[in-house]
Amino acid sequence: MIQAGVIGATGYAGAELVRLLLAHPGVQISAISSVSFTGQALSEVYPAYLGRCDLTCTDQEEVIEKSDVIFAALPHGLSQELAQSCQEKGKVFIDLGADFRLEDEEVYARWYGGGFLSKELHSQAAYGLPELFRDQIRGKKLVANPGCxxxxxxxxxxxxxxxxxxxxxxxxxxxxxxxxxxxxxxxxxxxxxxxxxxxxxxxxxxxxxxxxxxxxxxxxxxxxxxxxxxxxxxxxxxxxxxxxxxxxxxxxxxxxxxxxxxxxxxxxxxxxxxxxxxxxxxxxxxxxxxxxxxxxxxxxxxxxxxxxxxxNMVKGAAGQAVQNMNLVFGLEETDGLMMMPPAF
Missing domain, CATH: 3.30.360.10 (Dihydrodipicolinate Reductase; domain 2)
Structure with a gap:
């Protein structure tokens, strides 16, 4: 079983990731973190998860240590150091934020402020829109997950x-x-x-x-x-x-x-x-x-x-991140993602 960790698990995208990962046949959620709810169970924040995910929100370092793949569902500007740490430890990092999406540092600075922590690290990122860039995503350790x-x-x-x-x-x-x-x-x-x-x-x-x-x-x-x-x-x-x-x-x-x-x-x-x-x-x-x-x-x-x-929470965020994880680890791309929409 792939050990998956979610950083920022109490935000909307993070909570949606947990929902999808719980249904994935090849994944076990190893740890989750939240700055706002550290020490609280996810099911306390979202009662719908009671009995399905009662994991306690811990710190980001523990999530990285316990996981093979780390999903970061954080605002822009907070993922670059985490990605660097994951690279050093040989972990897969899938960023749902904007830190690795733009290729040009000047463009990133103009729209988001700040710059690239490591240009080499950015050059290793795959842009995770599978229908258009599938071959570039397979086997990558760093994926920039597009938004909605x-x-x-x-x-x-x-x-x-x-x-x-x-x-x-x-x-x-x-x-x-x-x-x-x-x-x-x-x-x-x-x-x-x-x-x-x-x-x-x-x-x-x-x-x-x-x-x-x-x-x-x-x-x-x-x-x-x-x-x-x-x-x-x-x-x-x-x-x-x-x-x-x-x-x-x-x-x-x-x-x-x-x-x-x-x-x-x-x-x-x-x-x-x-x-x-x-x-x-x-x-x-x-x-x-x-x-x-x-x-x-x-x-x-x-x-x-x-x-x-x-x-926007699934194909526009968490679902696409799981789709990218499947590609990175050589799983069936549809694993954990073939749920049907409700008819009404």
Whole structure:
């Protein structure tokens, strides 16, 4: 059994990791940590885990010592030293934060502040979006796990980009997120009275995920693809709905698009291309590692409209981290992740 530790286990992503790891046939949770709840059992923080995970939150060093793989579900800026320690001890480190996602240190400093603790360490990190970079993840000791928007948008656009079916300028990503995407620590923007019965954009054209999405799309296209990104908060707990707009190249048909998407995703266990006329819906991916994609063409204006739906806590965080762990250790990629969404 692989011994897995979770640092930051009482945050939303950390608690979701525990939920998924408990159902994994090849994993045993060895230790968990939490700065806010050290000395308390996880089941005290989340009563739903009573009898399933009563582990006490300990310190980060103990988690590293007891584990073969360490998941860090922490805010940006807190993972680099932990990753260094894991590297020195020969442990696998999967970072759910942003510390290893961006390749350019100047870009990281501009959007997140600070810099790279070790450029050599950053050069060893694999970007953990399996459907696009699977071969680079296998066997790696350090994986940068993408977040929610940075998973949903590239998956929605990848086949059109790789198939040279769309123009690379004027791309718009219009994305809606459930409130868990803001983390467990409450803020005025996530207060129930402010979110309930409301619907608003935030960080318009100024969100930290923008350069990460552009980095991924640039790898697919072989050149820079600037995007206009507008995120919104939905008054729901879970879900990302990413509606992506792009200009089609002259003469490209909806049939060609569908063929390209089917060819790229037909063997992907977690990507479901919806039939013509259907629209991706976050309710159909809840609690699952699926990404549903629906394709639409505005023929009058020559526009591709690709819509993806994921659960931001699973495919957009913890589920993808488990998927990456499976790749790193040579397990079946679907192990522990084939749970179905509830039907209603």
């Amino acid at each position: 928007y940075t998973t949903a948008v590239p998956l929605a656009l990848a086949p059109a980009i790789k198939g040279s079916l769309m123009k690379l300028n004027g791309v718009i990503a219009d994305c809606k997120s459930g409130v868990t995407g803001s983390g467990r620590k409450p803020t005025q923007d996530t207060h129930f009275a402010d979110v309930n019965e409301g619907f608003t954009a935030y960080k318009v054209a100024n969100h930290r995920h923008t350069p990460e999405m552009e980095q991924t799309l640039a790898h697919l296209a072989g050149q820079k693809i600037p995007i206009t990104f507008v995120p919104y908060i939905l008054p729901v707990n879970r879900g990302i709905l990413a509606t992506c707009y792009a200009d089609l190249k002259p003469g490209v048909t909806e049939h060609q698009l569908r063929e390209a998407y089917q060819a790229m995703y037909e063997n992907e266990p977690f990507v479901r291309l919806l039939p013509k006329g259907a629209c991706a819906d976050i309710k159909n991916v809840r609690y699952s590692n699926f990404c549903d994609i629906s394709l639409h063409v505005d023929s009058q204006n020559g526009k591709l409209i690709a819509i993806s739906a994921i659960d």
